[in-house]
Amino acid sequence: MSSGHPTYLWWNGRQVRWEEATVHVTELGWSTVGAVFEGIRAYWNEEAGEAYVFRLREHLERLSRSMKLVRLEQKHSIDELTAAILQLLRDNDCREDTYINPVAYRGAGPRSFSGFSSDSQMFIATRPMPSHLLTGKTVKARVSSWRRISDDVMPPRVKNISNYRNSQLASMEAALDGYDVAILLNTQGKVAEGPGACLMLVRDGKLITPDLTSSILESITRDALIQLARDELGLVVEERTVDRTELYIADEVFLCGTAAEITPIVEIDHYQVGEGTIGPITRRLEQLFHDVLRGKDPRRAEWRTPVGLAQLARA
Ligand code: PMP
Structure with a gap:
């Protein structure tokens, strides 16, 4: 890290210095309309002197699906991108919790609505989080x-940057009205997700979350929490349509996602959720999720890719 930004980012197949990664101002705007991205986290473990990237392969597989859906040519394999990300984290000396942000977009060139330019480009940046x-x-x-945008308008199941205009409108409305976050219903009037996170609730000891056709992102955290809840905590998990009014009578509600991690919601539309504090099932899930992410709990080792910082320190 120097002067508030990392030393390197990865751009179109090679690591470049931060200052050198510039594009012309006329690229602003259109180039990002068709862009897709990923949000990935690496968690620092002080005792091990190592950072672990959470479900790296699953994130890169989703990036590949996002690129396929928006017809961006995939020039780099998942193995190449994996190696690039781990190298970048080592060279930027990311010995802290870090956000990794690959963005695939259309470069300059002749533009039309259907094709824009055929030039598929990608950068990967890191920052502390x-x-x-x-x-x-x-x-x-x-x-x-x-x-929430729907599959027949702009598919929410992939991470298209344009999808976040919808998220931004909802977030601005919530902030102006004095709330911390928004919850969006889908066009059927059923609960979808937050602007940048999925939603789960607890009723009578069961974990309930909108199913994957409820206009939500195919969230990797949601999938991880479903597995942990079922397999490690022995909870019944229901993936189904969720009514708005279930939010108001739920015992516990939380958002989940890469940035949101687990974020408990204690009030919705002035209805207190449960006791108005973090509920017991949310607490158990949060502790387990935390320990797994940081590698303090040995379970689910396949979800953690070591960056290689510990090895570097020993060398
Ligand atoms: N929904 C939206 C709209 C998001 O932006 C995110 C964050 N990527 C999520 C859900 C959660 O997905 P994930 O767990 O894969 O980060």
């Missing part, structure tokens, strides 16, 4: 007056 797990953070939410 401290975890807020186990800090006691809670939020208050409103159900947005904006509906």
Whole structure:
């Protein structure tokens, strides 16, 4: 890290210095309309002197699906991108919780609505992002007056940057109205997700979450928490359509995602959720998730890719 940014980023197949990664101002705007991206986290483990990337392969596989859906040519294999990300984290000396952000976009060239330019480009940047797990953070939410985009308009199942215009409108409305976050319903009026996170609730000891056809992103955290809840905590998990009013009578509600991790919601539209504090099932899941992410719990080792910082320190 120097002057508030990392030393390197990865751009179109090679590592370049931060200052050298520039594009012309006329690229602003259109180039990002068709862009897709990933948000990936690496968690630092102080005792091991190592950082672990969470479910790296699954994130790169989703990036590949996102690129396929928006018809961006894939010039780099998952193995190449894996190696590039681990190298970047080592060379940027990421000995802290870090956010890894690959973005695939269309470069300059002749443009039309159908093709823009055939030039598929990609960069990968890193930045510090401290975890807020186990800090006691809670939020208050409103159900947005904006509906979540639907599969027949702009598919929410992939991480297209344009999808986040919808997220931004809902987030701005929530902030202006004095709430921390928005919850979006889909065009059927059923619960979809937050602007940048999926949603789970607890009723009578069961974990419930909108299914993958409810206009939500195919979230990797959601999938991880379903597995942990079922296999490690022995909970019944229901993936199904969720009514708005279930939010108001739920015992516990939380958002989940790479950035959101687990974010407990304690009030929705002025209805107190449960006791108005972090609920017991959310707490258990949060502790387990935290320990697995940081490699403090040996379970699910296949979800953690070591960056190689410990080896570097020993060399
Ligand atoms: N929904 C949206 C709209 C998101 O942006 C995110 C964050 N990527 C999520 C859900 C959670 O997905 P993941 O667990 O893969 O980060």
